[in-house]
Amino acid sequence: MIGQSRVAELDMPTAAAEGAATRPAQSYWNESWERLSANRIGLAAGALIVVFAAIAIAAPLFSAVLTHFQPQSINLDITFKPPGAPNYLGTDELGRDTLTRIIWGGRVTLGVAFLTVAMSLTVGSSIGMLAGYYGKWVDDILMRIVDTVLAIPAIFLFILMSILFRPNAITLAAIIASVGWGGVARLVRGEVLSVKERDFILATRSIGARDFRLMLRHLLPNVLPVLIVSASLGVGQIILVEAALDFLGLGIQPPTPSWGNMLTNAESYFYHSFWLVIWPGIAIFATVLASNIFGNAVRDAFDPRLKSH
């Protein structure tokens, strides 16, 4: 036994050296991706969002091949039909096919959600980056603007903006993002403040890099993990906000279907046609839940320190 362990010890250095020569480069991204793939539930949640998004994008195809209804085609002969062929998920008060409207509604709802996230991230990270990088008065001015934006009660701002700008998918995304960027800006600023003090930033400055290169090439990739986490957690929140606005009649306007505005009318018919509430409700619930689970999985994957909590 003693002899064996000796041999093992002696062999180790060579084995380590060979390993060093052959092992593939392990980047931060590889590692994070590995941790994410190990999280089955998180991955399933991500897959669900991808499936929903794919269905939403292919909505015209589903209309043509699967349901044979258009989202806005009214047929008063078949109002309030319970689920069953050919209206697999039933019909509403104007005889519109619920399944078709859910699919087309997903287009709007998910579209608005992703667009909002994209807008918040772009504006928020740019502002946060500038504030964090330049500091001093730039930081003061930009962050006081953020404070102001975040101090306004969001729902009143949404109501006001919805009245001023007749909402379609793009303006609605802009309206929600007009508040959402503030949080992102704070997040990015904080991260930039900590990363820019690290030696490699000074080292990069010492090789003659411009501010632009420092921000885009060196700081941004280092704050990307926080951005990714914030994006994946943000989708669910934004879907809820958007559904609430639609439900209140301040968001996407009928007859364009969205999951939120489908609920507006459904509520009055709940006692005799409950499916009108159930299906959009499930769609919203499932997407938000999936987005939150996926967001948490992404956060755990990118920041293993948080996992124990």
Added chain:
Amino acid sequence: MTAPLLEVQDLRTVFQTKEGIVKAVDGVSFELMPGETLGIVGESGCGKSVTAMSIMRLQRPGKIVGGKVLFKGQELTKMTEYEMREVRGKEIAMIFQDPMTSLNPVFRVGWQVSEPIRIHQGWDAKKSLASAVGMLGRVGIPSAATRARDYPHQFSGGMRQRAMIAMGLTTTPPVLIADEPTTALDVTIQAQILDLLRRVNNDFGTATILITHNLGVVAGMCERVLVMYAGKIVESGPTKDVFAHPKHPYTWSLLRSIPRLDADRHEPLKPIEGLPPHLVDLPPGCSFHPRCAFKVDRCMRDEPALLQVGETQKAACWVTQSGQELKGA
């Protein structure tokens, strides 16, 4: 005699702090000849690093309030940020103390080492990477082409410092400033890195400013040495003369405090008594007088200038300027 490559004249850099103005660099003057290795030694906080940073104009949040830095006849302190960027990395490269944090963790080493070439030569990724791989090989990274695809965390401390040196050399700048390049490394790796720096100096003719608090490093590496104390140069001269006959009590005490192999090993080390002065509240006269074993009355009143003492050295000390020898107490 050839013209100096880099000339620092009466450089002054200050930091505005809550307690007052800190004169981190207080009238430092020296010159760097082409191809020479110049050592700057001193305790922590004596202004060595700030001097280097000021040359590169990277001293923020400090401010250069006076003096000149002449590089090939151009005044660096008067340059615009745009012009200065052309100097950084192309004409003067810098190596930092802690190689563990000096590389960006999210990029491959090869990409980072080739970055100065992309910035200054405008080469594309492929060409610059090939050049970087060549340089990594020259600084002693085994199978450089493969290792260039690694991330910094896959490199050991010594390898990262080699990579940093390679990064500094890709544009073959005439001046290399190494700010405590071996402090964060263990002793055997230190020796390797110093060896590498010596080779770089020979092969590329790069003039090197070596900042360190390790007198042994200076003895082995540098032709000339500057000793700094409290933001000022207190002694300068050829390394062997300064080490053999120090002309400033601070240098004298520093040299005496080093453990020696040939000394009686039962004798305790002789540290310099007291602490370095607070830079906001410097003592009047010579900054070193509270810790000085040779002080005379004048040291507490008047500040000595850096003047020629002996054949080759300069010292800022009233005692040696008056011709007295520093002899052990």
